[in-house]
Amino acid sequence: MASTPNQPATRGRRRRADADRSVASILDAAVDALASDPEASMAEIARRAGVVRATIYVHFPTREALIAAITHRAIAEATEALRAADPAHGEPADALARLLSASWQTLGRYHALVQINSRLGPEHMHAVHQPVLRLVRPLLKRGQASGAFNRDLPTDWMLTVLLELIHAASRDVTTGTLAADTAERALIATVTGAFCTPDQRGEMTTR
Amino acid sequence: MASTPNQPATRGRRRRADADRSVASILDAAVDALASDPEASMAEIARRAGVVRATIYVHFPTREALIAAITHRAIAEATEALRAADPAHGEPADALARLLSASWQTLGRYHALVQINSRLGPEHMHAVHQPVLRLVRPLLKRGQASGAFNRDLPTDWMLTVLLELIHAASRDVTTGTLAADTAERALIATVTGAFCTPDQRGEMTTR
DNA sequence: CTGAACTCGGACACCACTGTCTGATACCGT
DNA sequence: ACGGTATCAGACAGTGGTGTCCGAGTTCAG
Numbered sequence: 350m351a352s353t354p355n356q357p358a359t360r361g362r363r364r365r366a367d368a369d370r371s372v373a374s375i376l377d378a379a380v381d382a383l384a385s386d387p388e389a390s391m392a393e394i395a396r397r398a399g400v401v402r403a404t405i406y407v408h409f410p411t412r413e414a415l416i417a418a419i420t421h422r423a424i425a426e427a428t429e430a431l432r433a434a435d436p437a438h439g440e441p442a443d444a445l446a447r448l449l450s451a452s453w454q455t456l457g458r459y460h461a462l463v464q465i466n467s468r469l470g471p472e473h474m475h476a477v478h479q480p481v482l483r484l485v486r487p488l489l490k491r492g493q494a495s496g497a498f499n500r501d502l503p504t505d506w507m508l509t510v511l512l513e514l515i516h517a518a519s520r521d522v523t524t525g526t527l528a529a530d531t532a533e534r535a536l537i538a539t540v541t542g543a544f545c546t547p548d549q550r551g552e553m554t555t556r
Numbered sequence: 557m558a559s560t561p562n563q564p565a566t567r568g569r570r571r572r573a574d575a576d577r578s579v580a581s582i583l584d585a586a587v588d589a590l591a592s593d594p595e596a597s598m599a600e601i602a603r604r605a606g607v608v609r610a611t612i613y614v615h616f617p618t619r620e621a622l623i624a625a626i627t628h629r630a631i632a633e634a635t636e637a638l639r640a641a642d643p644a645h646g647e648p649a650d651a652l653a654r655l656l657s658a659s660w661q662t663l664g665r666y667h668a669l670v671q672i673n674s675r676l677g678p679e680h681m682h683a684v685h686q687p688v689l690r691l692v693r694p695l696l697k698r699g700q701a702s703g704a705f706n707r708d709l710p711t712d713w714m715l716t717v718l719l720e721l722i723h724a725a726s727r728d729v730t731t732g733t734l735a736a737d738t739a740e741r742a743l744i745a746t747v748t749g750a751f752c753t754p755d756q757r758g759e760m761t762t763r
Numbered sequence: 764c765t766g767a768a769c770t771c772g773g774a775c776a777c778c779a780c781t782g783t784c785t786g787a788t789a790c791c792g793t
Numbered sequence: 794a795c796g797g798t799a800t801c802a803g804a805c806a807g808t809g810g811t812g813t814c815c816g817a818g819t820t821c822a823g
Contacts, residue, residue: 365768365821386675388595390810401771406812464671468593471731499745505733506742509724517720518713524678526712535713538706543750572791572798597780608801613782 372408374398379419384461391415420466423459424480430455431484441492442545446537448488449515453536456512457519463512482508489544498544507544514540579615581605586626591668598622627673630666631687637662638691648699649752653744655695656722660743663719664726670719689715696751705751714751721747 378398382389391412395402409415434451436444467474489507492498498507518536521527527535585605589596598619602609616622641658643651674681696714699705705714725743728734734742 363822367820368769371770391812392810401773402811403772403813404770407769410812412811471733499749501745502742503734503738506725506728506738506746509728509733510721510746513720513724514717517716521713521716526678526716527710531710531713535709538708539713539717539750542706542752543746545749547754570792574790575799578800598782599780608803609781610783610802611800614799617782619781 368408371398371400371404374400375405375408375415376419376422379415380423380458380462383416383419383465384458387461387464416462416465420462420477423462424477427452427456427459428480428484431481436484436488437491441488441495441497442541444488445492445544446541448485449537449540450533453515453518453533456515457522460516460520463516478512485511492544496546499546502544510543511540575615578605578607578611581607582612582615582622583626583629586622587630587665587669590623590626590672591665594668594671623669623672627669627684630669631684634659634663634666635687635691638688643691643695644698648695648702648704649748651695652699652751653748655692656744656747657740660722660725660740663722664729667723667727670723692718699751703753706753709751717750718747 375394375398378400379394382394382397386393391405392402394415395405398405405415409418430452431448434444434448436448438444439447466477485508486504489498489504493500493502493504514536518527518532522529522532582601582605585607586601589601589604593600598612599609601622602612605612612622616625637659638655641651641655643655645651646654673684692715693711696705696711700707700709700711721743725734725739729736729739
């Protein structure tokens, strides 16, 4: 049902280039607007996109559909960033650090989306995150199996911690609470500290 | 200005007992309602409180005032819980664990409040949290000074991590993602792991 | 260049919520 | 039991958002 990131409006026909541009502007504007205010109005999004409100409804039948579209797109982007970090390779602690380093800014852009989608119930949340979890969970399992990560921590909890801290770091950077250049180091140190077993801490390829 | 948790409506007079009851019901209902939906309507809050909508406006001139009141009350409760955990005493790592153990459920109830208040700007957020920070920050500073906590982590970031993980744990418990009896242990293990320096990990009075 | 696709600008009905007000009724303090 | 408080029930205007529609103008594709 939500498999199409944007609706072609007319089904049989091809879509024109300016329509593509509009859709792209709207999607970008929606991410921006919702980031600064999770319940930004359609009018506000249209304004940012440099488009009239009705134009949005040409491509997205409802506000809900628009949010579904940007969520879909965000997940795709996140998945890509995570895959690029190659979580299946190398020492778990190193892989984790690599993954955080490569993806935290990308993922962090969407903390508002998380907030919005989390209002749609946990099962929806879980379903939406499935692709991301598929990539990260094996790494955590692997780390716990090898003894690199703390076996006492439930894997689901570790995933929560991961996502939550990424979003927190991103938020703190945008509000100015945390210096941008310190953020990545702090984030990595915090997460690896939380996950890694004491005896494994020294063995990391730190810096 | 927001120093009165509830407005007496008439200034010179004493307030009647049923009015006290109403105010209490409204406050409780507001916390509940806003926890399940951060933008619950006044009507919904009134319904939960077993009160007519107009009654709310007798005690709180506006929605904003009501939210300010429950925020004030939540902060007071949190401060109390933290103070009871006596953060100034004992080894930093132990004190931290004690503090988490004593307060995570109390604090966790209010994750919706955090979400709501964070929309009012970072400076407002900072001002509101001042009493909490006053209690926790010295412990973190002390731990970093003694070498028990990682000195590379900015103190503000540590505070963020603390609050964020408490709220995450509470949320995961209410959604059923995390078992209630596991949550506290996982939370403490995660936070102490994140903050404590490797050589200090073993020295804790674990269990 | 021409027709089709698209955007614009503005209007529209609809809905949910906020905050105010009323008169009638129940409750509490003394 | 009396008088002042408080609640109730429901109506009210005002506001701001959503989704739909239309006619006129613009831009793209072949």
